Amino acid sequence: xxxxxxxxxxxxxxxxxxxxxxxxxxxxxxxxxxxxxxxxxxxxxxxxxxxxxxxxxxxxxxxxxxxxxxxxxxxxxxxxxxxxxxxxxxxxxxxxxxxxxxxxxxxxxxxxxxxxxxxxxxxxxxxxxxxxxxxxxxxxxxxxxxxxxxxxxxxxxxxxxxxxxxxxxxxxxxxxxxxxxxxxxxxxxxxxxxxxxxxxxxxxxxxxxxxxxxxxxxxxxxxxxxxxxxxxxxxxxxxxxxxxxxxxxxx
Numbered sequence: 001x002x003x004x005x006x007x008x009x010x011x012x013x014x015x016x017x018x019x020x021x022x023x024x025x026x027x028x029x030x031x032x033x034x035x036x037x038x039x040x041x042x043x044x045x046x047x048x049x050x051x052x053x054x055x056x057x058x059x060x061x062x063x064x065x066x067x068x069x070x071x072x073x074x075x076x077x078x079x080x081x082x083x084x085x086x087x088x089x090x091x092x093x094x095x096x097x098x099x100x101x102x103x104x105x106x107x108x109x110x111x112x113x114x115x116x117x118x119x120x121x122x123x124x125x126x127x128x129x130x131x132x133x134x135x136x137x138x139x140x141x142x143x144x145x146x147x148x149x150x151x152x153x154x155x156x157x158x159x160x161x162x163x164x165x166x167x168x169x170x171x172x173x174x175x176x177x178x179x180x181x182x183x184x185x186x187x188x189x190x191x192x193x194x195x196x197x198x199x200x201x202x203x204x205x206x207x208x209x210x211x212x213x214x215x216x217x218x219x220x221x222x223x224x225x226x227x228x229x230x231x232x233x234x235x236x237x238x239x240x241x242x243x244x245x246x247x248x249x250x251x
Contacts, residue, residue, distance in 0.1 A: 005073070007084040012174040018189070020171055024061045025193035028053045032196050036130050040137030045144045046130035047239075050196070051151055054159040062162040066170060083165055084173035087219040094223065101214045101227035108206035120199040131196070134239065135248045144248070148240035156233035163190075164211075164228050169221035172212060183212035207231070 012020065036049040070078045089097075120132055130136040135144045167190050175182040187209030194204050215224040242249050 005081040007081075007173045008176055010073075010081075010174060011177055012171065014178075017171060017175060017185075020065075021167070021189040021193050024058060024065075024166070025195045027061055028057050029195040031057050036128075040130055043138050043140075043143075045134055045138050045147050046136040047134035047144070047147050047151060049130070050134075051147070051154045054154050059158055059162050062166040066165060069170070079165075083169035083221060085169055085215055085219045085221040089218060089220055089223075093218070094226070097214055097218055097220075097223050098226045098230070101211060101223065102230055104210040104214075105207045105227065105231055108210060109203045112200075112203035112206060116200040116203055124199045127198075132199070133248070135243070141243055141246050145240055145243035148236055148243050152233055152236040152240065156236045157229055160228035160232050161225055164215075164221055164224040167193075168212060168215045168224040172216060183216040184209055186216075187212040 032049055032053045035052060036046060039048050039052070040046060066079055066082050067077045070076070070080060070082045073081045124131075134148070135141075138144065167186065172182060172186045175186060178185060187207075188205050190208035190212070191201055191205030194200070197204065211224045211227055214227065215221055239249050
């Protein structure tokens with residue numbers, strides 16, 4: 001008889017949690033820095049490098065880790081027993097908690113966005129301009145708009161789905177020993193993993209805690225995916241519309 005899997009028997013120590021939360025960000029930032037100047041020199045806007053690392057660094061690392069864990073648990077490449085928070089919800093519950101999450105994230109992030117710009121100018125001014133300016137490297141607004149359009153799929157779907165499966169579907173349930181502090185720590189570590197956006201740490205941490213709390217409360221990672229994808233898609237659409245009329249939104 002197949003053994004019933006219990007995520008409470010598959011907890012990850014705090015030390016290893018720190019490593020698992022941070023090593024993808026270290027790899028992403030390293031490649032991001034390495035490739036940004038090259039792409040900018042070729043005439044592509046700075047945002048191109050971020051989309052590149054989401055596809056060729058974040059997605060492969062996240063999915064390789066999850067499928068490797070699945071192989072160890074199931075004897076085959078599968079996400080069964082890896083993604084623990086998959087509790088079924090009614091359509092009404094999905095709509096309700098997705099909207100609550102989006103509203104909560106918006107109320108947290110919007111007031112902190114100006115603070116991020118302040119920190120960019122006063123604390124992180126030593127970083128290269130392409131770290132903040134998605135259009136840096138070209139004055140071709142049509143090209144910038146096209147990159148934002150591509151970003152609707154990459155930064156709006158690919159990146160968030162992998163991040164939610166990894167951080168909220170895999171790591172968060174394995175922090176159960178921290179009890180009520182689990183979603184808070186998970187959200188903080190998720191924010192800090194964004195090494196390529198240090199000026200936005202406070203905003204991202206706030207958003208991370210809210211998404212982690214919703215997923216933790218309802219034991220459903222698909223809520224995190226819905227909230228995260230919606231926010232990023234709206235951001236990418238906003239960037240595309242702004243670029244289409246000759247404006248830029250600094251990230």
